Amino acid sequence: MTHKVVVTGLGAFSPLGEDVPTTWKNALEGVSGVKTIEEPWVEEYGIPVSFAAQVAIDPTESERLSKVEAKRLDPSGQFALIAAREAWADAGFSGEDADSAEEVDSERTAVAFGTGMGGVWTLLDAWDTLREKGPRRMLPMTVPMLMPNSSAAAISMNLKARAVAQTVVSACASSTEAMEIGVELIRSGKADVVVVGGSEAAIHPMTIAAFAKMQALSTRNDDPTAASRPYDTERDGFVMGEGAAALIIESEEHAKARNARIYAEIAGTGASADAYHITAPDPSALGATRALREALEDGNIDPEQVVHVNAHATSTPVGDIPESLALREVFGEHTKDVAVSATKSMTGHLLGGAGAIEAVFTVLAVHHRKAPCTINLNEQDPQIELNVVTKARDLPDGEIVAVSNSFGFGGHNAVIAVRSV
Structure with a gap:
């Protein structure tokens, strides 16, 4: 079972x-x-x-x-x-x-x-x-x-x-x-x-x-x-x-x-390794794409059910682009309807703790139907074709799914998918 x-x-x-x-x-x-x-x-x-x-x-x-x-x-x-x-x-x-x-x-x-x-x-x-x-x-x-x-x-x-x-x-x-x-x-x-x-x-x-x-x-x-x-x-x-x-x-x-209050369901998880470089992400984003797809498949989630992503988005010139490629590869035309938050713009990068604080944000986003901010975005990189949340935004009613991405030196890729209850 x-x-x-x-x-x-x-x-x-x-x-x-x-x-x-x-x-x-x-x-x-x-x-x-x-x-x-x-x-x-x-x-x-x-x-x-x-x-x-x-x-x-x-x-x-x-x-x-x-x-x-x-x-x-x-x-x-x-x-x-x-x-x-x-x-x-x-x-x-x-x-x-x-x-x-x-x-x-x-x-x-x-x-x-x-x-x-x-x-x-x-x-x-x-x-x-x-x-x-x-x-x-x-x-x-x-x-x-x-x-x-x-x-x-x-x-x-x-x-x-x-x-x-x-x-x-x-x-x-x-x-x-x-x-x-x-x-x-x-x-x-x-x-x-x-x-x-x-x-x-x-x-x-x-x-x-x-x-x-x-x-x-x-x-x-x-x-x-x-x-x-x-x-x-x-x-x-x-x-x-x-x-x-x-x-x-x-x-x-x-x-x-025990009649506990339930915030959300952790519906799916995914992980992969780039096997590419000790610090740089694979520019083709193959590993990140695979981890993201695995999380959705693990949770039996249709990509079009995903309405929000808390992105890894570290603010490095080379790091932000591959993640956006992975999102577009997985979500296709639906990418334009996915609200993307880059909360490291406010918290900085907590390194090994980053995925945890961002998971909290993702759970609360689904629970409260609200996507948090991305600050300091004055001119969006044209190579990053994402629907970025610059002011807190309402998320849809009904059953929704949000995703949190984490990528690390060594080529580690990990994703969780969170579903509303």
Whole structure:
């Protein structure tokens, strides 16, 4: 028996807000989360890019994280745990009212979480400590904090998810691939509930300098909020972002048995590999096209049912074009009727967490029948023939489907298709 997979809880800790309601509100209003980095290391090391999309508040200021937890988690783990707790509560698995604090079988509850880099702050700080102060000053929690699986482990331990806790590290496709794993765990009957999503905390002088050296980042230091401009003829690179998002997915039977509020169905997933280049996407978009088609076929979805796409759309000169080719190849003439949102224009690029925050946006777009904004699009690249949403737009009534795309260095392509309920 194949189980239908539904979304019952959402959580986010992002550049647009410390929770889902704030993040979603700002995404609809076209608010930019990008700003100048107010850290001494920018000048100290001569970092060529001085802006990024940092999380809205310091995670240690969140009421959902204790001082002890903050001390024992890398920022990526802090973001992840905050987002997962919000999603868990949103799904009705916690609350002051006993009737709303639904019980869940811990051995039927799993975690599948993604990251691109893991605990990069912990790793590099530990190296500095070793060089400057010697091995005696190393923190005993260094290894658990820097492990890429730290976020999944922290969520698993905190929420008592004992079925399995898996981590996906596939660059910017990580959290979307993690969602595919979560869906398969439920479809196969191995779990009833899975916490899926992703986290990244890589706004560090080394990573910014490295991405800048690749000429992958925008260099609009004088105008940070306008720097991330997907599809615009003047786009010059992506903007580093950070944060986390989590979704609670369940079998439909499990959700209905506990009378849970259902946002939408994860109807289909697709994944592929370009096998082309370690950083550049295949210009012919064959892999992206295959992943997109697979997601639709997996969900038994007619391409004309798709009314909205949350695009990967990083704002790089070479990256945006292949995705548009894939969309046109799959949707054909229907492409003109598909509302395309490029939300990285507001959030920046959360790397391994990008697919998670964009999945939250996609679920909410279907649930509320509203497509979020794309900002900073002044002159659309004529090579990108898409119907781009520049102001929040209503989506049709009836059964609709939306798609979220994620593509990563290494040629990773991952897609989820979300259907209204």
